[in-house]
Structure formats: structure tokens, C-alpha cells
Amino acid sequence: MTPPETAVADPRAGRAAPSAPRATAAVPEERPAARAGAKPMVSGRRGLPAQLAVFGFVLLPLLAVVVAVPFAWGWGLGWTDIAIAFVFYVISGMGVTVGFHRYFTHGAFKANRPLKVLLAIAGQMAVQGPVIIWVADHRRHHAFSDREGDPHSPWMFGTSVPALARGFWHAHMGWLFHRDNTNQERFAPDLLADRDIVRQDRIFWVWTLVSIFGPGLVGGLVTWSWQGALTAFFWAGLVRIALLHHVTWSVNSICHMIGERPFSARDRSANFWPLALLSFGESWHNLHHADPTCARHGVLRGQLDISARAIWFFERFGWATKVRWPNAQRLARIQATAGEMGH
Structure with a gap:
């Protein structure tokens, strides 16, 4: 006798789906009050070195932004620095949006092996953490979005002005300082089984150093001067990383607080158009x-989505296959009766 079909949560979609005989069956459930024997959401506490690294990755680039204006006043910034920063921003930013997010977390397309590895490398150059940790955190976010268990919801403290201020800080940066690690075996079993990704995850520190010091090396070689190396290190290294950090974090915070909601979602995700260009289309969050x-x-008229265009490019060259593009039927299922502004 065939047992009845049960519902589990797809780790890529973060939504309830029929169970199936897949290798990634150890996936998260919708509520923290899970069935007996379920794997916990977190797997212990971060050690001191890992915690210090989080503080360093977050605070040092932010400090660079604080001193950027007086540093640039009258000297120390040129077109070479801007060009290098642009190239590194696009590579690392698309590594996060196309690679970490749409590919590794949600399986929006299939990638051949070279593209898979390159996306992992590019994403880790954003200095937002190793690929498996990033994916596990984000799948957990979708499984419990704007409810208890979400690692970075801005609504967890209430709806008063002080509570929202506290919630904004928590969703934007504060959650990074918590010492709980999301359980990777529960939220990213497919990546843990991928040797290529495990290998890249282990050498995250290598790509961090390349991302921080690579721009300075390029600037020095282009200008053939120590000053060119120093200014490129500052602008295309530290400042570029800080800018990308805050754009990414703004999707977690701002895009769950204000904006348009033309589609039916089970949480408070919203579209925030001012971030669309810098986030490569990630701010079409609803x-x-x-x-x-x-x-x-970005599926509506006028919604620029550079990440989707990159995926289209990969598909045209045969590097990406089975792309889950939107269609009329797919959109009709989630179209809200009316766009809703704010919450």
C-alpha cells in the first residue's frame, strides 16, 4: 500500500511542496515547531575567530565609507579607480545575485560545471561569507520569512516606531553579529554533497584576499605607482565591498518594510525601485x-533586471539550461488583486 503524500519545504523555493524521492530530502519545514526528531535550525555557536571575522568583514569596509568623503576631497580618486571598482563590483555583485541567490539557493536554472565554479568564486568575492553558509541562511529566511525563525526579519520586535528602528538595524546588519549558525545539513544538504562547492567553500579566505587586495594590485600595475595601488585598494577594494554589502543588506531590510506589493506573497516583501540598478534586479523583491x-x-514593464539578462546570456551560450523563466500562467497564479503600498 502506497503511503499518503506529505508536504515538505523545498529548500530552494522556501515554500511547501509535495515530497519526492530526491537526494535533498533533509529540508526545512515551515514552522519552528517542527516534527519530532527534525534537525534544528542552528548547529551550535560560532567560535571566536569566526565571530571576529564577521566583525572585521562588516565594520572595516563600513569604516572605509565613513572616511571616504574627506579622503576624496581634492585628491586620491581617479577614473582608473572608478573603472576597477566598477569591474569588481559587477563581478562580485553578480556572483551574489546570479550565483549565490538565483542559482545555488533557489535553483532558477542549471549551470554547467565551469559556470557553477565561477559563480561560487565570484559570489565569495563579495565577502559576504562562504557559499554554503550564505545559501543556508537564505533558505532559512525563505522558510520562515517575516515569522519566528527568520534570521533577519525587520518585523520581529513589533510595529511601533522604536520597534521598527530596532528591526531595521537587526535586518540590515544586526543579525550578522548573532553567534548562531544556520544548520547547513538541514538547509543546504545538496551543496554539502557537491565536492566542487565544498572545496570552494573551504577556500573562501583566498577569494576574500583576492577581492580586497586584487584591485590594489591592478591599480598599481595600470598606473605603475604606489599611489595608484593605494587608491585602487581603497576605492575598488574597501569602499566597493562596503557599498555592495549595504546594497545586499538593504534588500533584507528596506525591501521587507516599504515599497509596492503587486503580487501575492505570504510575507511583507516589497519592490523598491531605487535599488534596482545597484542590486542588479534583486530589489524587485515582492x-x-x-x-x-x-x-x-523584474517581470513588469520598466523593471530592469540585469541578473536575469546575465542568465539569458548564459543560456544563449549553452552554459545555463532549464531556466525557470516567468510566463503568463505562472504570473497569474501570484498576481495580487491590487498593488499594496507599505505595511
Whole structure:
């Protein structure tokens, strides 16, 4: 006798789905009050070195932004620095949006092996953590979005002005300082089984050093001067990392607080158009939470989505296959009766 079908949560989509005989069956459930014997959301506390690294990755680039204006006043910034910063921002930013997010977390397309490895490398150059940790945190976010268990919801402290201020800080940066690690075996079993990704995850520190000091090396070689190396290190290294950090964190914070909500989602995700260009389309966040595995987030007229265009490019060259593009039927299922502003 065939047992009845049960519902589990797809780790890529963060939504309830029928169970199936897949290798990634150890996936998160929708509520923290899970069935007996379920794997916990967290797997212990971070050690002191890991905690100090988090503080360093967050605070040092932020400090660079604070001193950027007086540093630039009258000297120390040129077109070479801007060009190098632009190239590194695009590589590391798309590594996060196309690689860490749409590919590794949600399976919006299939990538061949070289593209898979390159996306892991590019994403780790954003200095937002190793790929498996990043993916596990984000799948946990989708499984419990804006409810208890979400690692970075801005609504966890209430709706008063002080509570929202505290919630904004928590969603934007504060959650990074918590010492709990998301359980990777529960939220990213597929990546733990991938030798290529495990190898890249272990050498995250290598790509961190390349991302921080690589721009200075390029600047020095281009200008053939120590000053060119120093200014490129500062602007294209530290400041570029800080800018990308805050753009990414703004999707966690701002895009769950204000903006348009034209699609039906089970949380408070919203579209915030001012971030669309800098985030490569990630700030069309309402559609993403309504349909997490969709390869394009900006699906309405005028919604620029550079990450989706990159995936289209990969598909044209045969590097990406089975792309989950939106269609009329798919959008009709999640279309809200009316766009809702704010909460």
C-alpha cells in the first residue's frame, strides 16, 4: 500500500511542496515547531575567530565609507579607480545575485560545471561569507520569512516606531553579529554533497584576499605607482565591498518594510525601485518571494533586471539550461488583486 503524500519545504523555493524521492530530502519545514526528531535550525555557536571575522568583514569596509568623503576631497580618486571598482563590483555583485541567490539557493536554472565554479568564486568575492553558509541562511529566511525563525526579519520586535528602528538595524546588519549558525545539513544538504562547492567553500579566505587586495594590485600595475595601488585598494577594494554589502543588506531590510506589493506573497516583501540598478534586479523583491524559483524578478514593464539578462546570456551560450523563466500562467497564479503600498 502506497503511503499518503506529505508536504515538505523545498529548500530552494522556501515554500511547501509535495515530497519526492530526491537526494535533498533533509529540508526545512515551515514552522519552528517542527516534527519530532527534525534537525534544528542552528548547529551550535560560532567560535571566536569566526565571530571576529564577521566583525572585521562588516565594520572595516563600513569604516572605509565613513572616511571616504574627506579622503576624496581634492585628491586620491581617479577614473582608473572608478573603472576597477566598477569591474569588481559587477563581478562580485553578480556572483551574489546570479550565483549565490538565483542559482545555488533557489535553483532558477542549471549551470554547467565551469559556470557553477565561477559563480561560487565570484559570489565569495563579495565577502559576504562562504557559499554554503550564505545559501543556508537564505533558505532559512525563505522558510520562515517575516515569522519566528527568520534570521533577519525587520518585523520581529513589533510595529511601533522604536520597534521598527530596532528591526531595521537587526535586518540590515544586526543579525550578522548573532553567534548562531544556520544548520547547513538541514538547509543546504545538496551543496554539502557537491565536492566542487565544498572545496570552494573551504577556500573562501583566498577569494576574500583576492577581492580586497586584487584591485590594489591592478591599480598599481595600470598606473605603475604606489599611489595608484593605494587608491585602487581603497576605492575598488574597501569602499566597493562596503557599498555592495549595504546594497545586499538593504534588500533584507528596506525591501521587507516599504515599497509596492503587486503580487501575492505570504510575507511583507516589497519592490523598491531605487535599488534596482545597484542590486542588479534583486530589489524587485515582492515577485521573488511570491515565486522564489523564478529566474527573473523584474517581470513588469520598466523593471530592469540585469541578473536575469546575465542568465539569458548564459543560456544563449549553452552554459545555463532549464531556466525557470516567468510566463503568463505562472504570473497569474501570484498576481495580487491590487498593488499594496507599505505595511
